[in-house]
Amino acid sequence: MRKLLVLFLSFVTAMAVAQDIDANTAAKAITAAGLKEHLSIIAGAEMEGRETGTAGERKAAAYLVSQYKKFKLKPGNNGSYTLPFKLFQDKVVSSTLKVNGEPYTLDKDYWVNATSVPQTSFNTNAVIFVGSDFNDKSTVDVKGKLLVATESKERSMMKIMAAQKLGAAGIIIIANTNPTNASNLTGRLSITAASSTFISMTVSKALGSRLVGGSKDYTDQELADVPKGVFSTTIDWVTEHNNTEVPSADVLAVLPSKEKTDEYMFITSHYDHEGIKNGVIYFGADDDGSGTASVVAIANAFSQASKKGFSPKRNMVFMNVSGEEKGLLGSKYYSEHPVYPLEKTSVDLNIDMVGRIDPTYKGDSTNYLYIIGDDKLSSDLQPMTDKVNQHYNLELDRKYNDPKDMNRFYYRSDHYNFAAKGVPVIFYFNGTHRDYHRPSDTVDKINFDLMEKRVRMIFETAWDMAMKEDMLKRDLPLNMPPSR
Numbered sequence: 024m025r026k027l028l029v030l031f032l033s034f035v036t037a038m039a040v041a042q043d044i045d046a047n048t049a050a051k052a053i054t055a056a057g058l059k060e061h062l063s064i065i066a067g068a069e070m071e072g073r074e075t076g077t078a079g080e081r082k083a084a085a086y087l088v089s090q091y092k093k094f095k096l097k098p099g100n101n102g103s104y105t106l107p108f109k110l111f112q113d114k115v116v117s118s119t120l121k122v123n124g125e126p127y128t129l130d131k132d133y134w135v136n137a138t139s140v141p142q143t144s145f146n147t148n149a150v151i152f153v154g155s156d157f158n159d160k161s162t163v164d165v166k167g168k169l170l171v172a173t174e175s176k177e178r179s180m181m182k183i184m185a186a187q188k189l190g191a192a193g194i195i196i197i198a199n200t201n202p203t204n205a206s207n208l209t210g211r212l213s214i215t216a217a218s219s220t221f222i223s224m225t226v227s228k229a230l231g232s233r234l235v236g237g238s239k240d241y242t243d244q245e246l247a248d249v250p251k252g253v254f255s256t257t258i259d260w261v262t263e264h265n266n267t268e269v270p271s272a273d274v275l276a277v278l279p280s281k282e283k284t285d286e287y288m289f290i291t292s293h294y295d296h297e298g299i300k301n302g303v304i305y306f307g308a309d310d311d312g313s314g315t316a317s318v319v320a321i322a323n324a325f326s327q328a329s330k331k332g333f334s335p336k337r338n339m340v341f342m343n344v345s346g347e348e349k350g351l352l353g354s355k356y357y358s359e360h361p362v363y364p365l366e367k368t369s370v371d372l373n374i375d376m377v378g379r380i381d382p383t384y385k386g387d388s389t390n391y392l393y394i395i396g397d398d399k400l401s402s403d404l405q406p407m408t409d410k411v412n413q414h415y416n417l418e419l420d421r422k423y424n425d426p427k428d429m430n431r432f433y434y435r436s437d438h439y440n441f442a443a444k445g446v447p448v449i450f451y452f453n454g455t456h457r458d459y460h461r462p463s464d465t466v467d468k469i470n471f472d473l474m475e476k477r478v479r480m481i482f483e484t485a486w487d488m489a490m491k492e493d494m495l496k497r498d499l500p501l502n503m504p505p506s507r
């Protein structure tokens with residue numbers, strides 16, 4: 024008797040709630056306290072700053088998986104909650120350089136960067152001296168040639184970029200003053216084993232003089248007087264590399280749809296951060312512990328709503344990627360190996376830094392959010408955002424939609440890899456602050472009340488996009504200068 028009664032009652036309860044559940048009510052499952060609980064774990068000392076490929080990163084991934092299991096969400100990658108991928112790290116183990124048959128010493132005569140040395144060897148019988156004012160408008164034909172330039176007020180990076188743009192094999196810059204740092208022989212993590220083939224090097228004035236025909240060490244004036252043009256200089260450069268594999272993984276969970284089972288939408292964050300440097304933990308509470316705690320809280324709220332009758336029209340994918348701080352690598356990997364077709368992916372809502380206040384924000388700093396990207400790719404993004412915001416009244420600041428914005432935030436988080444493949448995106452962001460990418464980006468500085476409001480607004484936007492009859496229109500151009 025009792026059992027039957029219980030069953031009968033729960034049946035009635037389920038029926039009643041199925042009619043009641045709406046986005047605004049469901050959003051209340053997202054609370055400041057809940058966000059703090061998740062973030063305190065994600066950005067806690069145990070996670071060691073979550074650097075890509077480290078034990079701390081794996082602990083953070085395990086925590087995320089445990090939460091999605093707890094919420095009874097489905098594994099997002101063919102039965103698994105993770106999408107493993109390999110990164111490669113290049114290290115230069117040795118470098119032997121001879122100029123006109125004479126050997127020169129690394130960090131005494133020349134300085135390099137792991138990303139700008141040849142893979143095995145480089146030989147040439149000639150260099151082109153381009154002087155001090157070399158730029159990409161220079162008229163000399165440098166295609167495939169090794170250039171030599173003198174250092175000037177203009178940053179060396181500009182000369183390197185100019186040489187690359189004109190198709191040179193590389194550029195050697197004669198330093199005014201020798202660098203005091205040792206060469207950086209450890210390359211960046213990359214999703215392909217092959218590293219760049221463009222050569223760049225800084226050399227002492229003594230070696231620089233040899234490169235441009237001098238049998239003695241030139242003075243600054245003598246170097247300035249060297250005529251531009253081709254010099255018959257022999258360069259034999261041999262390097263040895265050690266390329267190691269660094270395993271990493273994105274985390275994915277799904278709330279399946281019963282209706283449009285071949286359509287998807289994404290809510291994303293990056294769970295990696297900078298790890299430990301010189302023994303100091305970079306906690307990354309705002310960046311992007313805040314977005315990651317948000318995705319977990321949003322997933323939980325949808326999971327709870329689904330128990331009360333919510334059923335999305337398309338599959339909802341909650342994804343936390345890694346490798347963001349190393350160059351958006353986890354999302355890049357996903358966009359190149361998508362588990363679900365990108366053309367059937369309606370939208371990516373990417374949350375990266377939503378727990379803090381930008382000290383330069385001009386309006387009501389306790390009630391704002393930067394919205395980036397909602398003027399591109401789909402004309403559905405903006406009205407849907409504004410409609411939801413009617414009952415949140417956040418100041419939605421869209422100033423970073425300006426393609427001329429110097430910060431280039433549109434390129435600086437994982438949504439970009441979706442946008443580059445044509446998937447409409449919105450990037451939710453609080454701006455930067457003095458703790459950005461510093462060990463002081465800690466949980467105690469998060470404004471959880473403001474974060475709660477922001478995350479509820481994102482949740483409701485996701486709800487509307489999940490329930491929209493059709494996928495978001497793809498009717499606008501990207502309208503941004505190409506990524507560098």
Ligand SMILES: [Zn+2]
Binds near residue numbers: 310311348460
């Ligand atoms: Zn960051």
